[in-house]
Structures are given as structure tokens and as C-alpha cells.
Amino acid sequence: MNGEVQYISSMGELVRKDNTLQFRNNEKHRNLPVEIIKEIYCLNEITVNSKLLDFLARKGIILHFFNYYGHYSGTFYPKDKYRSGKLLIKQVDKFQNNRLDIAKTIVRGIGINIYEVLYHYYKHGKSGVKETVDWIRKEFYTNVEKADNIKVLLAVEGELWLKFYAAFKYFLPEDFIMSKRVKRKPDNPINALISFGNSLLYAKTVAVIYETHLDQRISFLHEPTETRFSLSLDISEIFKPVIVFRTIFDLVNNRKIQVEKHFDQKMKYCLLNEEGREIFIRAFEGRLESTFQHPTLKRKTSYRNAIRLDCYKLEKYIMDEQEFIPFSLKAGY
Structure with a gap:
């Protein structure tokens, strides 16, 4: 799968760890390749905080959220880069x-x-x-x-x-x-x-x-x-x-x-x-x-x-x- 796009289908927490991203749940901790990621799709209940969102904004990473039924809920993305x-x-x-x-x-x-x-x-x-x-x-x-x-x-x-x-x-x-x-x-x-x-x-x-x-x-x-x-x-x-x-x-x-x-x-x-x-x-x-x-x-x-x-x-x-x-x-x- 394209490394620029990451899908998270399990419940857990997405955090900033030092200068990278980490997904955590009861089973494992998984580091995400922050330097190449452009989009993250959260397909389950994912906890985030303002520290993470600020980090994503600076890295230009878009975060999509979906609800329990698989419907699109919303997107967090950095402020518009190309306003005209x-x-x-x-x-x-x-x-x-x-x-x-x-x-x-x-x-x-x-x-x-x-x-x-x-x-x-x-x-x-x-x-x-x-x-x-x-x-x-x-x-x-x-x-x-x-x-x-x-x-x-x-x-x-x-x-x-x-x-x-x-x-x-x-x-x-x-x-x-x-x-x-x-x-x-x-x-x-x-x-x-x-x-x-x-x-x-x-x-x-x-x-x-x-x-x-x-x-x-x-x-x-x-x-x-x-x-x-x-x-x-x-x-x-x-x-x-x-x-x-x-x-x-x-x-x-x-x-x-x-x-x-x-x-x-x-x-x-x-x-x-x-x-x-x-x-x-x-x-x-x-x-x-x-x-x-x-x-x-x-x-x-x-x-x-x-x-x-x-x-x-x-x-x-x-x-x-x-x-x-x-x-x-x-x-x-």
C-alpha cells in the first residue's frame, strides 16, 4: 500500500513521540513514517490531542475521521496553503x-x-x-x-x-x-x-x-x-x-x-x-x-x-x- 497514506482500523491513541508519530493500543505500539505520510485515515475510535494536531499541521499531514458505520465524519488539515x-x-x-x-x-x-x-x-x-x-x-x-x-x-x-x-x-x-x-x-x-x-x-x-x-x-x-x-x-x-x-x-x-x-x-x-x-x-x-x-x-x-x-x-x-x-x-x- 502507498506509504503516503496510512489507515488505522483499531481503537487506540495517536500521539506525537519525540519527532515522529506513534499509534498505541493495548496490543502494540506502532511508529508511523512521518516524513513520507500525507494522509491518515482513522476508521475506529482514535484519541488525539492538541499537541498531536499542531505537529501534524507543521508536517502538512491530513487526518480523516470515520464513524462506527464507516461514514466520513470530518477532516483535520493544516491551514490552507494555497489561498487565492x-x-x-x-x-x-x-x-x-x-x-x-x-x-x-x-x-x-x-x-x-x-x-x-x-x-x-x-x-x-x-x-x-x-x-x-x-x-x-x-x-x-x-x-x-x-x-x-x-x-x-x-x-x-x-x-x-x-x-x-x-x-x-x-x-x-x-x-x-x-x-x-x-x-x-x-x-x-x-x-x-x-x-x-x-x-x-x-x-x-x-x-x-x-x-x-x-x-x-x-x-x-x-x-x-x-x-x-x-x-x-x-x-x-x-x-x-x-x-x-x-x-x-x-x-x-x-x-x-x-x-x-x-x-x-x-x-x-x-x-x-x-x-x-x-x-x-x-x-x-x-x-x-x-x-x-x-x-x-x-x-x-x-x-x-x-x-x-x-x-x-x-x-x-x-x-x-x-x-x-x-x-x-x-x-x-
Whole structure:
């Protein structure tokens, strides 16, 4: 796994020890390589103090927190390194005057990537997905263009995701077929996988945007709110089919994740157990680090870097009016 990213899945305490980091619990003390770490993911109850947070801030390390159910809780990161008043003003201007155009571009990008994911299964004999593939090609893009406000556009996006979920029954085992999307609390194995994967991707996107001049609070598809970084929602939506769902489909169809081994199922919710989380994280990080031939750069790059490149493309659109074209799985193969 990438040494720049550390995951902590056990309960314990994260402390500064001399000039390094140490994770402690009743079983062991583990030193973390502070000089190369960029992000730490706390997937269980982790105790921290202000001395540690000050140390992390000086080292430029981002700390993500997740709750018991695997949902993203929040991020501690050092004060913004790349504040730009000029870009902030222009980002607000784009929100006020070009929001719908940018939002449509994002939704089209989501549709393109879902289409490519499903078309892969269609090419390999899963003919049941043809109805959804044809709908995307023949109706979805037209519906996006017709949307005259954000509310209508979000309804179009919502229909896209519902049709995507409904297609799972054609290529996933019966144990992982989705009856409906349940987020909080996930009620079955497939919802547990989606919720955990989406939370990880959202946190990754928060960290990537932190390294740019973009303001996390000013989004285009999702409503800006005081309780979350809504621009991270915009960007991460584009990559969910590529990173989260392809990871899930690989793990499930190759029986690397199994219902009877890797989930804790209670009366009203279902969660990955510790072994299941570790398997998912390894696959998720592997997906982020896998490479493809970038059509513009003319060289191989990782999906992790593709998220960063989309943020830079959005910056260039805001500052220089360069066309914003989100990552396309079709172009990225």
C-alpha cells in the first residue's frame, strides 16, 4: 500500500513521540513514517490531542475521521496553503453565472463513466444491462441538456444512479443484489460496500482539493452547505463509477469479499468487519494507483492523479475559460 497514506482500523491513541508519530493500543505500539505520510485515515475510535494536531499541521499531514458505520465524519488539515483571493472571486462568479453549465458537464461525466462500466459487462455477455446502456445513450444526455435548473438536473442524475443500481442483478451474485440504496445505516452487504467506498473517495477528494487553489465550499452540482465540503462531492461523483464501483465489482465477482466472512450483520444494519475493511482498502488503494494512458498527457498516469487533474482543469476553466471536460473512463482506458 502507498506509504503516503496510512489507515488505522483499531481503537487506540495517536500521539506525537519525540519527532515522529506513534499509534498505541493495548496490543502494540506502532511508529508511523512521518516524513513520507500525507494522509491518515482513522476508521475506529482514535484519541488525539492538541499537541498531536499542531505537529501534524507543521508536517502538512491530513487526518480523516470515520464513524462506527464507516461514514466520513470530518477532516483535520493544516491551514490552507494555497489561498487565492482572485480565484475565490472568480469561483463565486462562476457559481452565480455558470453554475448550471458546469453542473451539466459533471452529470454528463458521471453518465459517460457509468455507461463504460456497464458496457464492459454487456461486451462480456451480460445482455441484461443493454436496456440501461441504451437508455444512457438515447435518452440520458438529452435529458441533461433539457434540464433548465439544478433541481431538474439532480433528478436526472438520480434516475441515472437508480438505473445503474438496478442493473447490478445482471452481473453480481444474488447476495449482493440491491433492492434499494440505503445510506445511513447501510442495511445489506452491497450498501455497506458502497457507503464505505464513497466515504473513502470523498475523503481522498477533500485531500486533493486541499492541494489546489479551489475553495472546498463553493460547488456547482451539489448545494453549498455549512456542514460539508460540497465541491468534493461534485468531483468525487465523477470518479465513483471508475474507482468505487469497479473496486466493488472486482471484489464481489472474484469472491475476495464474501457475505459470510467479511460483514457484521445486525438487526437493522450491515457493516464490513475489520478483515473486510482491510481487503477493501487494499483493493481501493490499488485501484487509485493503477495507471492508464492519458490521452492528453500522452503518458501513463494513475487514477489518483486523474482526480488531481480534474481539479486543475476546473481551476483553468474558472481562471482562464479553458473548457472543463471531466475524466472519461472511455478516454482513460
